[in-house]
Amino acid sequence: MTFVAPPGYQPVYSPTIPYLGPIYGGLREGSSIYLQGSVPDSITRFAVNLLCGQYESSDIALHFNPRFDGRDRVVFNTCQNGAWGSEDKVRSMPFRKGKGFEMVIMVTSQGYKITVNGKDFHTFEHRLPLQRVCGLQIVGDVHIQTINIIGGGCPGGDFGCFFSCDFQSLPYSDMIPGGMSSKRTLIIRGMVPYGAKKISINFLASRSGDVVFxxxxxxxEGVVVRNSRIGGNWGTEEDSTLIYPSAVGTRGLRCL
Known part of the structure; x- marks a missing residue:
């Protein structure tokens, strides 16, 4: 059975820039927007905008604007009814000319927390109601390989649905903040080395040590096996042909 992401979870690959697209279901606390791309050597500036509509003229709840002009900085702002607000300027540049990047915009109760290449960069506090945001715009000198918008906190819950960690040595084990619940999404990115035989990802019940998934x-073998182990006993295996040996040695292993 082939995995099909639910509405609003489908990544966008290699979009044409300028890009303008909807955010299905809007944003909420715990939502996250994942961008993977690169900036050219000739870059002057680019911008990522969270729009309160699906038109270029819509209000902008978050304007994220790296500027390479000899005074390298990132400018944050909002725009309402055609009028720009006061700029937040961060005189630090997390992007490098001619280099790739991974950027995450995480929605918190305070604002939009920006992480670039696994490092916290800046949190821009909310100025416009989060509930109004329904569009994403990307313009300027940037190449984007992947856009992935991940749904937010579970209805009635207090926990967001995104957390991140830097590269970890294997085997790796850690707690999932808030545990797992409906609509929570876990993204694991990495590289399958040449000569790899198998990989295991386990969701554990913290008290019993049972393997829930x-x-x-x-x-x-070119297959993915799924199972559970309850009370020390493995269940019946399920398998799908979803991975191929030709993918070994390439970046971008992703488990959703």
Missing amino acids: HMNPRVQ
């Missing part, structure tokens, strides 16, 4: 890509 076992995902086991068997690279050389």
